[in-house]
Amino acid sequence: MSSKKSTMNARRIKVGIISMAAMAIILWLILMSKEIMTGTLSANFFITVIPLIGILALLAAFVKRRETSLKNGMPLTDELSGAIDNKAGRYTVTVTMWFLLASALYQMFIEEFALPNILLRHFIWLVFFLMMLVFVGFKWYLSRKGI
Amino acid sequence: MKTRIKELRARYGMTQEDLARKVGVRRETILFIEKGKYNPSLRLAHDIAKSLKSRIDDVFVFETSSAKRVNRRH
Numbered sequence: 001m002s003s004k005k006s007t008m009n010a011r012r013i014k015v016g017i018i019s020m021a022a023m024a025i026i027l028w029l030i031l032m033s034k035e036i037m038t039g040t041l042s043a044n045f046f047i048t049v050i051p052l053i054g055i056l057a058l059l060a061a062f063v064k065r066r067e068t069s070l071k072n073g074m075p076l077t078d079e080l081s082g083a084i085d086n087k088a089g090r091y092t093v094t095v096t097m098w099f100l101l102a103s104a105l106y107q108m109f110i111e112e113f114a115l116p117n118i119l120l121r122h123f124i125w126l127v128f129f130l131m132m133l134v135f136v137g138f139k140w141y142l143s144r145k146g147i
Numbered sequence: 148m149k150t151r152i153k154e155l156r157a158r159y160g161m162t163q164e165d166l167a168r169k170v171g172v173r174r175e176t177i178l179f180i181e182k183g184k185y186n187p188s189l190r191l192a193h194d195i196a197k198s199l200k201s202r203i204d205d206v207f208v209f210e211t212s213s214a215k216r217v218n219r220r221h
Contacts, residue, residue: 072164073168074167075171075172078172078173078176079172079176079187079188079191080175080176081173081176143175146182146184146185147185
């Protein structure tokens, strides 16, 4: 791949990541709008801030790592990184499916066992955060262990 | 599968980074291949062998037990 093409790809990835970060913030604001406008901030509101900060930090670290690779003249991705992403992605989908199944069972027994109810907007953030955490975790593990 | 990449790199005074740049992959990929943690694609194996001025079967050595299993099948 020529360096010009590599630079253009890096720029596209950077724009994509900035767009993702902006979308994450906007989505969070929309989901929390009711609580923000009424000023009644529940404990769950602050819990959702933590994943948002985590996601933004991960995206920033991703951009920094990519820029370092580009400066060193290394390709942004290659067959190994692609294979690691694929495997980590498959494991993430599996773990998320099991989590959703467990959540469905939890919902079924909320009334029976007087369990605390989780609001949908908080649950969405929880699933999003779980997927990010699991994907990053598996990617880190496979980068050490190999595939 | 074992590789002689490290030995051949030393012969030509190449670092992992030099070899990675030559074949168009990241340094970590060369490291993983050397450690036997990743089996490269045929294309990458060919490019590595070419960069090290060797044949593929001189660079990548399959274990004797695997070869025996293959011979038994045929």
